[in-house]
Amino acid sequence: MKNTISSSAILGAILKKDLLAYSRNKLYIFLTVIGIIFFVLIFWVTPDTVDETIVLGITPSIETMLENAREELIEDGIQQPQFELFSANDIEKDLATEEGMQVLEFEDAEQMKKVLEGKLKLYVSEDGTLESIDPQEDHEKKEQLKDAEEKDLHMGLAFPLNFVSEAIKGEKTEVTIYLDAAVPNEMETAMQAYVQEIAFLLGGHESPVEFPEEEAIILGHDRAGQQISMQERMRPLLALFILLIETFAMASLISSEILQGTVTALRVTPMKVGHFLAAKTILGTCLALSQGVLILLLIRAFTVENWHILLITMLLGSLLFTSVAMIIGAAGKDFMGQLMYAILFTVPLMIPAFAVLVPGTVASWVQMIPSYPIVELLVGSTIYEVGWLDYWNEFLYAILWVAALYLIGLVILKRKVETL
C-alpha cells in the first residue's frame, strides 16, 4: 500500500512543530516581548525635536535704546536720515523671522542675570511677554503660567542705554556678554563677533564682503526649522534590533534541533532536506517580519506613501537575518556557544544602523556590510520619504546581499543536516 504525502503537508507539519518548539522557548518569548516594549519605550522618550535655536536675552529693550538714541542724536544735532527709518517694531519683526536665534528683550539686567544663573525660571507667554519666577517660592504664579512656554536662556547682552547713539557717532562703548557656563566656546566667539557687527553696521561700516543670497547658498534640501530628530533616526535601529532578537531565537531553534537529534529523527520520515530548509526559511522570515512590522507600527513608521517600500524592505531584512540564523544555528553549539556565535555575526550587522545616528556620509567600509542597503532603505522611506525610483540601486544591492547570504545559509545548513 502506497500512501503519498504532499510537500505542502510535510512543510505544514514541520512548521507546526517548529512553532510549538518556538512557543515553548520561554527565554526568547520573554526577550521578544520585553524587547518590543523596551524599544517602543525608548523611541517615545527620545527627543522628537532638534534644538537649533540660540536663545539670546538683551537689555535694555530695542525700543528703549532707539528712543534714547533719538533724543541724544537730536541733542547733539546729528542728522541720521537712515536712522529715522529704524523702528523697534520692524527690528523685532526681523529678529522674529531669523532662523536659529530667538531674541528676548529684558528691561532689567539683574532679572536677565538671575535667569542665566538659574535662580529664576523664564516663561514666554503667547503674546511674547516675559515672566520670570522663583520656582521655589512663586508656586501660585507658576500655576498661572502653565500655558506659557518655559525658555532656557543661553546668553544675555547688556548694552549701555546709549549704545545705539554712541555706535552711530563712532564712539567706543562697552557691552557685557553674560553666558551660561555650559555655552560652548564657538557660541561665545560668535556672540562677541555678533555684537561687534551690530556696532559696525550702526557706525556705517559696511560688510567687507558681499555674501550671496541665502537661498542661493543652501546646498541640498533646506531643513532649517525641520531638522531630523534623534527619534526619527532611531527607527531603523529599532527595526533591526527586533530582527536581531529573532536571529537569536531562530539560531537557538536550529541549534537545539541539531543537538537534540530532532533533525536526524525527522530524516527517517518522508521529509527531505529541502522541506526542512524551506520550513526554517518560512518560519524565520515570518516571525521576524511580523515582529518588525509590529514595532514599525508602534513607532508610527508607516505612512500612506511608504508602507509598500517599508514592507518589502522589512521582508528583505527578515530574510537576511534568517539566513544569518541558519549559519549560526548550523554550528550546533550549546546555549553559550550559540550566543557567542550570534553576537559575533550580528553585531557587525548593527553598525550601519548606528552609523545613521551620526550626521554625514557613512564610511565606505560600513557601506560594505550586508545590512547597509536595508538601513538605507529604512532611512530613505521613514525619514526622507523617497520612492522606488530614488532608491532602486539600494534595492538591487539589498537583494544581492540577501541572495548571497541566503545561499550561504542554505548550503551550510544543508551540509550540516546531511552529515548528521
Next chain:
Amino acid sequence: MSLIRVWKLFLKEIAMGPRNPFFLYAVIVPIGLTFLLQMAFGTIFEPVPRLGIVDYGVSEIKESFTQEEGIELHVLNDAEELKKQVENDDLDAGLILQSGLDEKIKTGEKPQLDYFMGGESLASNRIILTVMALDIFREIKGDDSPVALDVVSLGEEGLPVSMRLVPLIVFYALVLAGVFLPGSGIVEEKEKGTLQALLVTPARKEEILLAKGMLGVVLASLTAIITLFLNNVFGPRPWEVVVVVLVAAVLSSILGLLVGIISKNSTALFAVIKGAGLILFAPVVFYIFPDWPQWIARIFPLYWIIEPIWEVSVMGNPLAEVWFELTVALFIVIALIPVIVILSNRMLKA
C-alpha cells in the same frame, strides 16, 4: 577553610576562565563601549560647527579660522568636493577663498564671497559660522573694534554627555566581569557535573565559591579601572579610586555568585540576568538624566557602588565624602553572605 586550597582553586579559575565566552565578553565590551560611546556621543549630542575651506591663494582667512576654538575645520583642495561634502552633511558650511581675496577686502572692494551651507546644518551653526567669518573679514580689513566686550560666565558648567555615560560603561565592566563571570562559572560546573566532581575532592563548597568570587573581583576591578582610565576620569586620588572600585567589584561578584547558585542552567542564568538587568541597570540612567529625581536611584542596589565611583573618580571628590554609600554597599555584601550559604546548601542537596 583552607586558604591554600582557595588559592589553588583560584589559579584553576584563572586558567579555565578565558575558556568561558563571558571572559572574553567581559574584557571586550567595556573597552568597545568606551570607544563607541565616546565616538558617537561626543558628536551626536554636542555637534560643533564644521567648516570646509578651499584656498586657491595663501589667505590669512584660512589661518585665522585654524585659530578659532570650537569649530571643526577641514581644508580641502577641490571646490566640487567641498560642495559635495556640504550637500551630504559631512560639513555644515563651505568657503572658497579665491586668489587675491585678502587684497580685495583690504582695499575695500567688497568682493563676492563663495560661501555655501548644507541644507541639514543646524540654523544655530549657520549663524555661528557666518558671524565668525564676518569677524575674520573685519580683522583682515583692519577695522578697529567699535565695542569693548566684557564676558561674564554665570552658573555651573554642566557635564558633557560623554562624561555622564561613564557610569554606564563602568556598570557594564562590573556586571559582565563581576556578575556574569562567577555566575556562568557556577552554572557551567553544574551543567557539566564538574561541581560534583570537585566536591568529592578535599575542596569545600565555600572554597569553590570564594575562588569563583575572587576571579570576578579581580577581573571586574581590572576592567573597571581600565575603563575609567580610557575615559580619562581617574580622579586626583588614584588609590581612593582603587578602593571604591574594589568595593564595587566585591558587591558585583557576590551578586554573581547568588545568580549562579539560583540558576539551574545557562538558559535560566540568562533569563535571571535579563530579568534582573533592569533593576541593576536603573541607577545608571539617573546619571545620564541629572534632572530626574535622584533619590529614586537610591532604591537600586548598584547605586551604592556606582555613586562612590562617580564621586571619587569622575567628580574627583575624596573618599570621605562617600563613606555612607560605601558602608551601605559593604552592608549589602555582609547581608548577602548568609543568603549565599543557605542557597548553596540547598543547591547541593538538589
